[in-house]
Amino acid sequence: MSVDLATVKRVAKLARIAVTDDEASSLEGELNTILGFVEQLNEVDISGVEPMTSVIPMEMRKRKDAVTDGDKADDITANAPASEDNFFLVPKVVE
Amino acid sequence: MTDLTSLTIAEAREKLRGREITSTELTDAYLSAIDAANDTLNAYVKVTADKAREMAKASDERLANGAGGALEGIPLGIKDLFGTEGVHTQACSHVLDGFEPRYESTVTANLWADGAVMLGKLNMDEFAMGSSNETSYYGPVKNPWRARESNKDLVPGGSSGGSAAAVSAFLCAGATATDTGGSIRQPAAFTGTVGIKPTYGRCSRWGVVAFASSLDQAGPITRDVRDAAIMLKSMASVDPKDTTSVDRPVPDYESALGQSVRGMKIGIPAEYRMDGMPEEIETLWQKGMAWLRDAGAEIVDITLPHTKYALPAYYIVAPAEASSNLARYDGVRYGLRVPGKDITEMYEKTRAAGFGHEVKRRILIGTYVLSAGYYDAYYLRAQKVRTLIKRDFETVFADGVDAILTPATPSAAFGIADQDMAADPVKMYLNDIFTVTVNMAGLPGIAVPAGLDAQGLPLGLQLIGKPFDEETLFRTAHVLEQAAGHFPVEKWW
Numbered sequence: 001m002s003v004d005l006a007t008v009k010r011v012a013k014l015a016r017i018a019v020t021d022d023e024a025s026s027l028e029g030e031l032n033t034i035l036g037f038v039e040q041l042n043e044v045d046i047s048g049v050e051p052m053t054s055v056i057p058m059e060m061r062k063r064k065d066a067v068t069d070g071d072k073a074d075d076i077t078a079n080a081p082a083s084e085d086n087f088f089l090v091p092k093v094v095e
Numbered sequence: 096m097t098d099l100t101s102l103t104i105a106e107a108r109e110k111l112r113g114r115e116i117t118s119t120e121l122t123d124a125y126l127s128a129i130d131a132a133n134d135t136l137n138a139y140v141k142v143t144a145d146k147a148r149e150m151a152k153a154s155d156e157r158l159a160n161g162a163g164g165a166l167e168g169i170p171l172g173i174k175d176l177f178g179t180e181g182v183h184t185q186a187c188s189h190v191l192d193g194f195e196p197r198y199e200s201t202v203t204a205n206l207w208a209d210g211a212v213m214l215g216k217l218n219m220d221e222f223a224m225g226s227s228n229e230t231s232y233y234g235p236v237k238n239p240w241r242a243r244e245s246n247k248d249l250v251p252g253g254s255s256g257g258s259a260a261a262v263s264a265f266l267c268a269g270a271t272a273t274d275t276g277g278s279i280r281q282p283a284a285f286t287g288t289v290g291i292k293p294t295y296g297r298c299s300r301w302g303v304v305a306f307a308s309s310l311d312q313a314g315p316i317t318r319d320v321r322d323a324a325i326m327l328k329s330m331a332s333v334d335p336k337d338t339t340s341v342d343r344p345v346p347d348y349e350s351a352l353g354q355s356v357r358g359m360k361i362g363i364p365a366e367y368r369m370d371g372m373p374e375e376i377e378t379l380w381q382k383g384m385a386w387l388r389d390a391g392a393e394i395v396d397i398t399l400p401h402t403k404y405a406l407p408a409y410y411i412v413a414p415a416e417a418s419s420n421l422a423r424y425d426g427v428r429y430g431l432r433v434p435g436k437d438i439t440e441m442y443e444k445t446r447a448a449g450f451g452h453e454v455k456r457r458i459l460i461g462t463y464v465l466s467a468g469y470y471d472a473y474y475l476r477a478q479k480v481r482t483l484i485k486r487d488f489e490t491v492f493a494d495g496v497d498a499i500l501t502p503a504t505p506s507a508a509f510g511i512a513d514q515d516m517a518a519d520p521v522k523m524y525l526n527d528i529f530t531v532t533v534n535m536a537g538l539p540g541i542a543v544p545a546g547l548d549a550q551g552l553p554l555g556l557q558l559i560g561k562p563f564d565e566e567t568l569f570r571t572a573h574v575l576e577q578a579a580g581h582f583p584v585e586k587w588w
């Protein structure tokens with residue numbers, strides 16, 4: 001399988017990364033090199049093989065369903081590019 | 096003063112406890128060494144001199160009272176991937192511009208609890224994506240090693256290139272690093288240092304900037320095997336904040352050193368003998384076998400049939416996980432923001448300006464393989480192949496093999512701005528061909544310096560162990576180290 005220019009632009013849109021036409025066309029070649037490289041996985045017989053979900057067999061530890069953290073609004077917004085009264089500020093999203 | 100920087104962690108520990116030296120003296124020696132070298136080598140992206148002196152002073156007080164932890168007063172460098180409270184933490188990416196977390200990663204918190212001193216944050220490939228430290232927003236790191244009679248600048252490997260270069264150039268006593276596909280072991284091999292990636296789950300990933308969560312593991316880079324054992328003991332822990340961290344006691348790895356390898360079965364996988372592999376790598380491998388045989392180990396041929404599929408499967412799994420992990424960098428909660436006419440344009444412009452080319456490439460590959468209609472063909476297939484890779488290892492371990500010996504890398508360090516690597520991303524990816532299988536199977540692996548090539552550049556051997564059997568790796572690596580000797584770099588900077 002390989003990607004064309006339109007697919008590169010669609011995927012970049014899905015990933016929310018702006019790409020110029022020049023970038024998109026050089027990415028087209030690079031992504032196809034990588035996709036060509038991974039093509040060899042098609043040689044492997046995977047019939048009856050379970051996909052890996054965890055490298056180390058373990059049971060997920062669960063903690064008590066209780067509030068153990070919080071009251072950190074200042075800490076959480078401390079690194080925000082724009083914030084006001086512990087809210088993150090973003091461009092208007094609803095008209 | 097400067098010869099204080101030549102002490103290993105174990106040697107410095109003795110002198111500090113014996114009150115022969117103070118942590119303040121040791122820390123000042125490292126800060127002077129960094130000051131003299133960093134403009135040339137670019138190993139540190141942030142030096143925390145005031146904090147280091149403060150921590151050293153506190154260590155000296157504890158040592159004077161006969162107290163102190165396992166790493167009391169030992170100055171360390173920290174890879175920029177680890178969250179350090181109030182201190183530069185950017186994964187060497189522009190997208191995390193100005194980020195200073197309000198929390199401390201569990202691994203670094205463990206080190207400080209044991210008395211270690213932080214010298215600063217170390218350079219790395221952006222988001223740990225790279226094998227040469229050239230994708231860093233802060234520019235490449237220079238390898239302290241150069242070929243004989245050459246002044247050509249070489250890469251230190253990656254992604255933990257700053258960690259490996261700083262340890263090798265005596266700019267810290269030891270360093271933290273992380274390994275997703277070889278990012279501890281490949282730079283260790285390129286710089287004549289020791290690097291261990293422990294079993295997945297041995298160190299907590301909490302507070303470490305995520306790349307590919309099912310593969311990422313922290314570990315140390317140090318000047319010798321003993322120091323790696325000392326550091327890993329402090330770094331490893333079970334952590335309620337990382338449910339994949341494993342609840343089992345952390346052994347005293349240092350006590351494994353000096354134990355005999357007599358009767359141990361060491362596997363030599365046929366599939367690691369690659370076409371076009373330099374003769375010198377093969378010779379080094381043979382030497383490694385001979386050293387272990389001389390020490391009483393039994394060398395056995397084994398086969399790991401799915402080895403060649405590990406790297407292609409990795410280049411589906413790792414970018415897929417990365418595309419998901421890196422979705423959080425959107426200019427809203429931290430780091431860089433580039434304004435746009437609406438919120439979508441703000442996301443797109445922020446991410447376009449904030450991510451470097453290699454990171455964008457991997458996010459796009461990851462987004463593509465996870466997109467509707469392609470998931471089964473790529474991601475699901477890769478995860479099935481991963482099961483087969485792990486099964487290969489389980490089979491040989493069930494047959495009685497105690498550890499596996501392989502070369503660490505297919506070549507010695509290459510030049511900065513290498514044309515072949517720049518032209519073909521897959522060429523760069525091939526650096527991890529011997530290390531990536533270990534991440535795919537979640538196993539521990541250690542790289543040990545084993546010799547120099549014809550140009551005088553360091554080469555390493557890798558030992559792969561059973562899950563949570565780091566002790567066997569330290570024990571066996573120590574035997575290799577004793578036989579191979581040490582390879583200190585000649586200072587030119």
